[in-house]
Amino acid sequence: QEAPAPAAEAEPQPQAEAAPQAPPSPTVTVARVVVRGNQRIDTQTIASYLPIQPGDTVDPATLDVALRTLYRTDLFSDVQIFAEGADLVVEVVENPVINQVTFEGNEAITEEKLREEVQIRPRGVYTRARVLQDVQRLVELYRRSGRITATITPKIVQLSQNRVDLVFEIDEGVATGIRSINILGNEAFSDRDLRDIMVTKTSRLWRLFSSNDVYDPDRLEYDREQITKHYRNNGYFDFRIVSAVAELSPDREDFAVTMTVDEGAQFNFGRVTVETANERLNPEFLQALLPIREGDLYQVDRIEEAVDSLTFAAGSAGYAFVDVRPEYTPNRENNTIDVVFHVSEGQRVYVERIDIVGNTRTLDPVIRREIMLAEGDAFNQVLVNRSELNLQGLGFFAESSIENVPGSAPDRTVVQVQVQEQPTGELSFGAGFSSLESFVIDVSVTERNFRGRGQNLVARVSYGSLRQQIDFRFTEPKFLGRDLRAGFDLYHYRYDYSDFSSFNWQSTGGAVRLSWPLNGISTLSTRYSLRQDEVTVPDGYCDASGLGSQALCEQLGSVITSAPGYTLAFNATNNPVRPTRGWSGALRQDFAGLGGDVHSIRTEIEANFYHGFTENFVLSVEGSLGYVAGWSGDPVRINDRFFRGGSNFRGFETAGMGPRDLLTRDSLGANFYSQLTTELTVPNGLPEEYGVRTSLFLDVGTAGLLDDRYKLLSNGMPDPNIVDNLGLRAAAGLSVSWRSPMGPIRFDFSQILAKEDYDRTETFRFSSTTPF
Amino acid sequence: CAPVVGRHGFQPIDTQPADIVVGQDTRETVMTKLGSPSLVSTFEPNTWFYISQVTERYTYHKAEVSQRNVTEITFDPATQRVLEVNNLDLEDGQDVGMNGRVTPTRGRQLTILEQLLGNVGRQRLPGLEDDMVPGGQRPRD
């Protein structure tokens, strides 16, 4: 039933009696413009789109332009323009309006995700082109999630008032997994090594959640690049992949991927020289900078490093516009490659402006200070690359990129810094259970980009049976606009050591800290901490009748410690989080006694070496030494001494090793400790994504030395019950650490090799250490 | 220990700005020899400036300007020839403290809660998401 013609403004409908005459003579003067067939769009709107006004002369060209403008509005499925006598008639058929968009037949992907992908919306205008685009988007979505054979057909359901319902009928087809990946022609590296590098994995049961075990041509292409890069970094200059093919199995269930490679010979570097036409740059000086020596194994990454260092050297020597090109001459007899780096003068380009775009929370200076270029400087790509690394180092952005946009003059460029913010704040509730603390509740607020100024703020409350803690930390990374990290902490700890040493210790205080880099690998951080410690014991423990150990009873009550200190840290490892090569070390010293009641000097030295035989077999040797001594006659208080055992010395209970009062079986803590831990990470066969690492460990060390005063009875004779000797303790075992969603969790299974008879040991420990 | 050296502004290649000869060089020859000027005077288009600066930064100290040369070249508007070349270096400059006043601007500030927690209650799951580089790569921890 035809809808009633709505709008009052619509022109009265002339009856189209005469069929339209022959196509209009080339030019017709238009008396009136008549619009027919429009329902929703009013005539006035259509007329306003037409470049023709009543009284104009019209020729086929303007007609054609009018037709095209009307089509471009996407509002009409069909448009006819012809002359009827003196009238110009515009006959339109409007595109229907979409009433609903529904999906049928989707199981693998939720309707929510499909709806996000589709552009066409209810109440929007239906056009074939837009629907086909959406179909293409849906096919792409299915292909990415591994259903290559999915087919999608759009269906239209006509409704009254020129409206339609759009239905996407989806036939998902079957998930095309990967049955096998085999590699032919590889001698240097085993199939297993190469498969480890590849992202495409064979479909296995435990890879249920990962989408890497479904066939995806892009991913295979990416794998080819990875493998080529791997070979090129191991001397195989001539390496190439002959073919990488995925054949669908007869039952169309999954694919078999076969890759044939041609390794070629392994090359070393031959003569590596630098040539430059510019007299002022002397080649010998540049030659010395090259990170490549004759005879080294050929590695493509080293070439990039060399280009980088040459450009940077020329830049800092004042030659900003430098273009470095490596030229290879391989000679096949002795498998060496001679490389010549041509350093020539590049194009003189200056940075006109640096625009920062996309920072919805981080303030402009916080980003701009990471960019190593200023406006007006000479453009230098190496500095741009390093600035990009700085931005990623901030950790505030999901993506950050720096591009060049042509400036207002040929020798000017605009540097555009594009960032996409990511949430940097976390409000996390944690509940943990560890053999040590029975039950821990943890509420913490962390914000790594506070007020968009890059400041770091942490507030945490944690309640466990052994330790209750309130902690507040604030750090400004660029204090006073300099490369100076300044911050302060406030904390209140309460320790209940009654199971181990029958005293409770409460500490409330704060610290201010300031740290700065000395050179590439070392940083010096200074601090001043002021705290009030209170040691309490169960009542009656220290009375005359009580059997309390004299070492403990003497230190009840509260005391103020005011201690400046410093830490000199070195880190020359390849990866600060999980080092597999290099060494690191630290020297920490705190001088308690600048005012306050406590006078002691506490020194700790630590040195770690890492060597990864392969990616999975990493040997780490960590040595550490600690000594605390009172001065100006003061003894070392119990809460300042070292308590070894538990998580820092596996195999022994917390404070399980070191001087002890046999009578009360309390651990008294030690003034000195030393330890050597050797750990070998071994592969455990589980896939990398699960983040499970297993390692064998051997901890060897000792702890001892107590102020003499605590070793004597009230009458001055040595007290037989206080035992303290620097005997050797050792334990070995297996440690499993798992990066679980609730944070890292560690299981230690240990076997004691050597101990003192009075030490307390344990064979199993489970602890979750939330990094703080 | 060695400072971090930064070279900013104009970088001379062969001819130095100081080698420009008064009366001989014209606007075109200066353009070819030195390239376009770092800065043109705000209200006097016939005055060009070439400014270059070297800064040195020791560990945590602020970057200090260790060397600055500014060359002011003025052209005769009629003949386009160089009228005057004026070279200045660090000593000619003087320390003019920055005025603390700022002209006010509008715009919605971040509310305290927005600043503190861009995303209340969002728990960041390490490493298990699947949105990776083309077709996916082993998640880096």
Place this chain on the structure above:
Amino acid sequence: CAGERRRPRLQYQERAVELLYGTGVSRLESRRWDEATTFFEEVERQHPYSEWSRRAILMQVYAHYQGNNYEEAIAAADRFIRLYPGSSSAPYAFYMKAICYFEQIVDVGRDQGVTVQARTALQDVVRRYPNTAYAADARLKLDMVADQLAGKEMAVGRWYQSQNQLLAAAGRYKHVIDQYQTTSHTPEALYRLVEVYLTMGLREEAIRNGSVLGFNYPGSVWYADAYRLLAREGARPDVEPQAPARGWRRFIPGVREREQDRNFGQASREQQRQELVRGIMQGGSEQENDARDSAQEGADESR
């Protein structure tokens, strides 16, 4: 808990258009914006060809705007403009689109992308409908937008100056003088140039900028400072500064008002929105009746 707001879902069943539209308007009056938008969306979906759907889209723009979800308001305004470019309410749609961008402008420390969008939308309003009340307000807002963009340039310039990057700072200040002379930041830009050039030792250039500042803004507090700086240099610029009263003289009645209106009145956000936007409601009511009559006529015609 910052999850997606679930809007009341109306089942997809057909209902009389007047009923839907009427409930929508009543929801608007009771300030329940989300429900109002749902009803108006239903009107548009079920009766896309009726005069009502044209009115409904406008009402959606208004409701989304009041509910502060700017993206949907802009989308609805765009839809109206595409479908009814010639209608009498088109200026309102253009104006609302510009206002939605304008109210999302953030402080100068952050990306001014929205500010640029606001400027284009405001320029649209002024270009298309120059002699409407909307254009008058848009011109005022355009000045504020230009001021905001100039403020961003100045903030970056000041940062570079504080880092001893004088060339970069001078570039930014010159950019403000070239592009944004009519904003309230020009005096400060000129003053900063005096500072930068003096620091570099270019006395003539500093004096040139100082005298331009004096000539154009003799009463500006910036010129007073520049004058003092240049006087110390022994270069006495010809124009005496008539800086505004300092210290206690500021409390004399006349003086304070002059300071006040110099930097454009800060009409409070709420009052400003009501004043202009309420136009749709009064305007709305008479357009509503003519919509109802035309629907009535349409019905008579077909009988």
